[in-house]
Amino acid sequence: MALATRTGRRPSTTRTLWDSTVGKKSVMAVSGAIMLGYLVAHMFGNLKIFFGPGDFNGYAHWLRGMGAPLLHHEWALWMVRVVLIAAVIAHGVSAYQLSRRDIKARPVKYAHKRRRASYATRTMRWGGIILALFIVWHLLDLTTLTVNERAWAGHPYENVLATFSTWYGNTIYIVAMVAVGLHVRHGFWSAAQTLGAGNARRDRTLKFLANALALVLFAGFVSVPVAVMTGVVS
Amino acid sequence: MKLTLRVWRQHNADAPGAMASYEVDGISQDMSFLEMLDTLNEDLILRGEDPVAFDHDCREGICGACSLVINGDAHGPERTTTCQLHMRSFADGDTIDVEPWRASAFPVVKDLVVDRSAFDRIIQAGGYITAPTGAAPEAHATPVPKPAADHAFEHAECIGCGACVAACPNGSAMLFTSAKINHLNVLPQGSPERESRVLDMVATMDDEGFGGCTLTGECATACPKGIPLPSIAAMNKEWLRALRKG
Numbered sequence: 469m470a471l472a473t474r475t476g477r478r479p480s481t482t483r484t485l486w487d488s489t490v491g492k493k494s495v496m497a498v499s500g501a502i503m504l505g506y507l508v509a510h511m512f513g514n515l516k517i518f519f520g521p522g523d524f525n526g527y528a529h530w531l532r533g534m535g536a537p538l539l540h541h542e543w544a545l546w547m548v549r550v551v552l553i554a555a556v557i558a559h560g561v562s563a564y565q566l567s568r569r570d571i572k573a574r575p576v577k578y579a580h581k582r583r584r585a586s587y588a589t590r591t592m593r594w595g596g597i598i599l600a601l602f603i604v605w606h607l608l609d610l611t612t613l614t615v616n617e618r619a620w621a622g623h624p625y626e627n628v629l630a631t632f633s634t635w636y637g638n639t640i641y642i643v644a645m646v647a648v649g650l651h652v653r654h655g656f657w658s659a660a661q662t663l664g665a666g667n668a669r670r671d672r673t674l675k676f677l678a679n680a681l682a683l684v685l686f687a688g689f690v691s692v693p694v695a696v697m698t699g700v701v702s
Numbered sequence: 703m704k705l706t707l708r709v710w711r712q713h714n715a716d717a718p719g720a721m722a723s724y725e726v727d728g729i730s731q732d733m734s735f736l737e738m739l740d741t742l743n744e745d746l747i748l749r750g751e752d753p754v755a756f757d758h759d760c761r762e763g764i765c766g767a768c769s770l771v772i773n774g775d776a777h778g779p780e781r782t783t784t785c786q787l788h789m790r791s792f793a794d795g796d797t798i799d800v801e802p803w804r805a806s807a808f809p810v811v812k813d814l815v816v817d818r819s820a821f822d823r824i825i826q827a828g829g830y831i832t833a834p835t836g837a838a839p840e841a842h843a844t845p846v847p848k849p850a851a852d853h854a855f856e857h858a859e860c861i862g863c864g865a866c867v868a869a870c871p872n873g874s875a876m877l878f879t880s881a882k883i884n885h886l887n888v889l890p891q892g893s894p895e896r897e898s899r900v901l902d903m904v905a906t907m908d909d910e911g912f913g914g915c916t917l918t919g920e921c922a923t924a925c926p927k928g929i930p931l932p933s934i935a936a937m938n939k940e941w942l943r944a945l946r947k948g
Binding site: 487489491570571573574577578580582585589658660662663664665666671 | 799912
């Protein structure tokens with residue numbers, strides 16, 4: 469008698485990846501890594517503000533002309549934007565679906581409460597929501613200039629100064645940067661585990677890298693509003 | 703010792719449950735936590751009340767039957783199973799909260815007893831090796847490298863108690879499943895099913911309604927057998943590898 473063997477075909481790789489919690493988490497890890505890479509580049513760009521309006525505005529103009537003469541004006545910029553938008557959507561949708569599933573898997577809370585996990589770990593979901601809202605604000609403020617006080621198209625240096633001359637501009641930005649730091653602190657290490665790069669030997673190195681990245685990004689980004697507030701950049 | 707216990711009482715799977723308070727007296731520090739519950743139950747039986755239902759079997763810390771969340775910790779304050787937890791870990795006059803494992807994949811059967819057959823179905827999906835049955839094979843017929851043997855043994859220690867699921871804020875069974883994957887996938891005996899094992903076990907784990915992993919590390923902290931957190935990363939690596947190989 470023939471043995472009962474699984475004869476059904478497995479679903480496609482993409483289907484398996486998206487339907488599995490492990491697969492969906494790896495989508496989050498990869499999209500997170502793309503955004504993290506972008507953040508590092510963004511931070512270096514921001515630091516040009518310390519070298520005056522010429523340097524900063526010149527860099528902003530270069531961003532639009534990236535890839536010339538091969539690529540038409542702003543084509544390269546739009547390519548980056550498309551990748552980033554895809555990463556944000558993939559990250560957000562998988563986070564939403566995984567969170568829904570996690571909450572459903574633990575419907576009854578324990579009567580005896582105690583503090584669990586680190587602050588960065590516990591605030592990943594709310595931190596992510598804060599960051600999503602901040603991105604909307606940030607684009608309205610310095611890309612579309614809709615809510616910017618100065619709104620001088622083609623002069624980002626002046627617009628940045630205008631934003632960081634308001635109390636709300638500074639508050640929103642600094643709160644968001646704290647959220648970035650915390651999110652990266654748990655997210656980078658977590659992504660490494662999800663993609664299978666973590667092991668007992670590498671754990672300390674990965675945790676150190678996660679903390680270093682979080683700290684450098686926080687310090688790099690926050691240095692700009694602090695410099696404007698203290699008059700170092702004016 | 704005199705203690706106040708607040709215990710989850712639930713008549714059956716469909717009945718609503720609630721925490722109920724009991725006083726227990728004459729508890730020795732040398733009693734195990736389960737012996738303390740036995741004392742409470744004898745008292746309840748004498749009073750004509752329904753004794754508290756809880757799972758237990760070997761009482762030696764090796765079977766994985768006992769399953770209590772004590773003061774918010776799976777298996778209580780010591781890093782061991784509930785049956786090996788002694789009353790010396792508590793002080794006279796303490797109030798102790800005793801609750802069942804909480805996860806939608808582990809429904810409450812009665813009081814502190816939960817149905818953990820979801821774990822059995824994860825095992826059925828791939829927690830086995832293809833080997834001829836009969837007499838034990840010659841031990842030296844299949845060479846196993848020492849590091850692989852150590853790695854397998856470390857993960858074979860998992861007793862499937864479910865403390866990882868109980869401790870996880872997402873009710874995730876990743877540590878349990880990863881213990882089985884790490885145990886079998888590293889051994890030559892487990893290599894014929896290396897890919898199908900991890901794909902099928904993870905798929906069953908998801909189907910059973912366990913949550914996903916957010917790397918909080920609660921599972922590895924609660925595990926009475928010390929299955930380490932990096933086991934989850936190792937399973938993710940195996941899963942991604944199996945997916946690439948198709």
